Amino acid sequence: MTLQKNRPSSRPAHWDDVEIGDAVHLVRNGRLEHAGRVDNRTADGAVVWVVSDGGRRQLFHVADGFELSVADPEGANHADN
Template sequence: MPNPAKAPVMLEPVPHWNKLCKEDEVLLFRAGEKIGAGRVDMRAMDGSVFWLIQSGGMGRHMVHANDGLTVYRRPGRSG
């Protein structure tokens, strides 16, 4: 019987960052390579910018739409 604790987590792509919510857990990718992870702290109303509290104690980082990133959200945490 499969172990649900070891099941892969399906990530939701977030093409429109104005759909991100505070506390959403996200992964950041550039050219298919994971470059960051954390949780959304706040975002601009137009979705052009959001602040990420980076995982692993790496601090807070501003992410801009022109950074060329693809954002994926872990499901079930969106407000």
């Protein structure tokens, strides 16, 4: 008999689908905890830096337990006028 660990299938191994400038939401335990724009990320997508609207820059690692999603996929790289 083989034991299998239960792993959340919805949590990606890396956040390599986000780009610098994307507006993102970081959700943990079903609750929006952070929102902002991607300021930078590692090439492997394991770490992103997000700047909130208030200017606070924070680092997030994929293992921190957040689900990261693009908040505005159509206009993520466009400035509001």
